Amino acid sequence: MSLKKYYIIILVLSFSLAAERSAAQAKRIITLSSAISETVNALGYGRRILATDVTSVSPEEINRLPKVSRNRSFSVEAITGFRPDLILVPEGDFSKENLYQFKSLGIRVVTIRQEFSVQGATKFIRQIAAAIGDKARGEQLAQKTENSVNITLSQLKKGNKSPKVLFIYARGVGTMNVAGKGSSMDAIIKLAGGKNAIQEFSDFKPYTTEALVKSNPDIILMFDFGLSSLGGREAFLDLPGVAYTNAGKNKRIVEMNGPLLINFSNRLPEAIKALNNRIL
């Protein structure tokens, strides 16, 4: 076989490999959670996102995209209208019927499971990259995130003892929940060098004044929209029971950006650092 023939074979092979690679990659993506949108963007595929859900507000170029889902309410047809070739959705947000509908339309849906830990964050990135069809970049970003988390953790400010932090998720007085063990907030508080004030139950449970006083947190943490839904700092400090806690006595009410803290994506190092700065 002549050298020229070899050359042609190699050329054809590499073309077909390249073609296969790009055919396997998703080009028109719909991302249905803030963490997923953020991660796809960080992987360098932000421009391939056609539409997102209502929680995907950062960065700005993602925020400008059409929002096709609001609190898990959406229309299959409206999503299909964007002619996506990949829909990335948190596990459990699509019903059996929805999955069946997209399947019968020939649209690929990948459900992404989220775990609230450093391992979970890197797994989350790898899952999304694999769904898009670029495992290599996923590996890169996962490594980078993990390294950066390790550096952040080694540089954390440390107090004499880790403060007890109570997280309250508020949507106005009357709809307040506190974060128990195993929740996303529990995990991020621990990573940032704090201690979750609630150890008796898991997940989010409704807030009660007695539970607040009993847990006696050093710091009360809320999302920015949460605190404003209660009427701001002063109004919150006036709520029954708050004055009996260390946090109330020292007026240590911390408000932070919600998605940053709970997303557990590539911005995890940033989230740990920011929370650490505020509670220690």
Add this chain to the structure above:
Amino acid sequence: MKRTVIYTCLGAGLLVSICFSLALGAMRIPLKEVIDTLSHTLGFTVFGGTHHGINEGVIMMIRLPRTLMGILVGAALGISGAAIQGIFRNPLAEPSLVGISAGASLMAVLIIAFETLLFSSLGQVLGYYLLAFGAFAGAGITAMLVYNLSKVNGQANVSTMLLAGIAINAMAGALTGLVTYLADEQKLRSITFWMMGSLGGATWQNVSCLFPFVIIPVIGLPFLSRGLNLFAIGESQVELIGLNPKRIKILVVVLATMAVGASVAVSGIIGFIGLLIPHLTRLMGGVDHRFVLPVSALMGALVLTLADMVSRLVVQPIELPIGVVTALMGTPIFLYILIKDKKKLVN
């Protein structure tokens, strides 16, 4: 003569609204392609009949099952509303008001909560039937309960009936909430589905499962209309003619709750259709059940198809719960009936 006109108009209206329902949606699909796809499926060609990929998929897999579900659920709610009002001898006896729908949804939620135990051994399609039968049982039990609670001297007492409805709605709502709270969040994503209803989950699977549950009552109930007419005068009248009032009652309740139960199982609670439709029907053509029952089915199908179009098109790209739309249409009628009854009492 007048009735022929009504049947023709409603039939034509339903056909037109089906066409619109297939042609309109969040995705813009040219009418030509809609006709093309449908005719192609039926086996003939109008505009050259080429395949249109995703558009064809949307029409065949999303819009068509959804439109069919709207027709079936609308017909079911319309005719069973009329039939139950006949048995209760009261125009306010509506499946969602007197708690029949809530009973159905409670059973459905219970079955879903224990889904993993049941479905894994039964498979998806059988699972849908189980859900439909369960909701049917829930609807039947609550209907009998409310009927027996509200019966005073053989006659349904309106206030007891409505109060029993409130109690059952509250209890079923609380139990549904409790189950939703206890079951894992992902399995029962959204309680609003059961409370507000939606046709968004329509697939060929659940539509074909719903079909017999609706067709049997829609065909069967009109055969009982003579009995229901006599019921309106009094149970003794039924016996005079030589019919068994108890049997008629049981047959009507079984058929009506069968339709309501299966509808609730696939589309959640869609309120006020069962109130609105029979009322409009009686306004148009009188109280004869031979007329009211079939026309209620036809008009229910028409109105629900229209309501679903509203829910799909008003707040694009997302959807309004269809229960919101039907409640907005139905509650004024409810108030109107109350005011009219009050005037009658005063005079």
